[in-house]
Amino acid sequence: MTLILVLFLAGILLLAADVFVSSFILAAFGGAVMLTGCGIAYRQYGFDGAALAVAVALVLLGATIYGELVVLPRTRFGRGLVVHSTSGNASQPPLATADVVGKPAVAMTTLAPSGYVQVDGRRYEAFCRTGHAAKGTDLRVVGLDNFRLIVTSNASDPS
Numbered sequence: 001m002t003l004i005l006v007l008f009l010a011g012i013l014l015l016a017a018d019v020f021v022s023s024f025i026l027a028a029f030g031g032a033v034m035l036t037g038c039g040i041a042y043r044q045y046g047f048d049g050a051a052l053a054v055a056v057a058l059v060l061l062g063a064t065i066y067g068e069l070v071v072l073p074r075t076r077f078g079r080g081l082v083v084h085s086t087s088g089n090a091s092q093p094p095l096a097t098a099d100v101v102g103k104p105a106v107a108m109t110t111l112a113p114s115g116y117v118q119v120d121g122r123r124y125e126a127f128c129r130t131g132h133a134a135k136g137t138d139l140r141v142v143g144l145d146n147f148r149l150i151v152t153s154n155a156s157d158p159s
Contacts (some may be wrong), residue, residue: 004044004053007037008060015064019072019081034061096124096141096149105139105151117141117151126151 014030034057042050072078100119109115111128117139118124126139126149133139133153143150 001044004037004041007033007040008053008057011037011057012060012064015061016068019068031061095147096144098144100124100141100149101143103141104154105141105149107133107135107137107139110135111137111139111151114148117149119149124149128152 011030011032011034014026014033018024018026018030038050038053038057041053045052073082096119103119105117105119105124105126107115107126107128108118108123111117111126111133113128113131115126115128115133116123117126119141125147126141127145128139129142129150129152133151138154139151140154141149142152
């Protein structure tokens with residue numbers, strides 16, 4: 001009986017330690033240790049002992065998960081585990097709207113044929129209809145394509 005209790009305690013400790021290690025390895029190992037305890041209970045006490053061990057394991061597992069997901073985040077220690085700040089910057093350029101069509105643009109990167117342009121001080125992903133535009137080239141926005149602008153060189157395309 002002591003071995004079964006030690007295995008259950010070790011399993012719960014491994015499940016709880018998994019909160020601090022961002023992987024599923026400790027949780028899986030903790031579950032395997034608890035299943036081993038259930039197997040030993042079946043071998044020593046038969047079906048009734050194994051059923052009781054499984055019920056206790058499920059209650060302990062539920063209590064551990066409840067503690068980790070509900071109780072811990074409300075504590076001062078749990079709040080210290082979570083990052084609440086952001087950089088305030090967007091990882092992607094803004095989506096273009098129809099109001100930029102017809103406006104001048106400047107190539108921020110080489111467009112061969114895709115790259116980034118600046119329109120009214122904002123950075124957009126763009127596709128150059130004329131095929132290639134060097135960085136710093138003056139362009140004009142002639143349309144929109146899903147998530148990017150369609151641009152052309154001012155000198156080459158009067159449309």
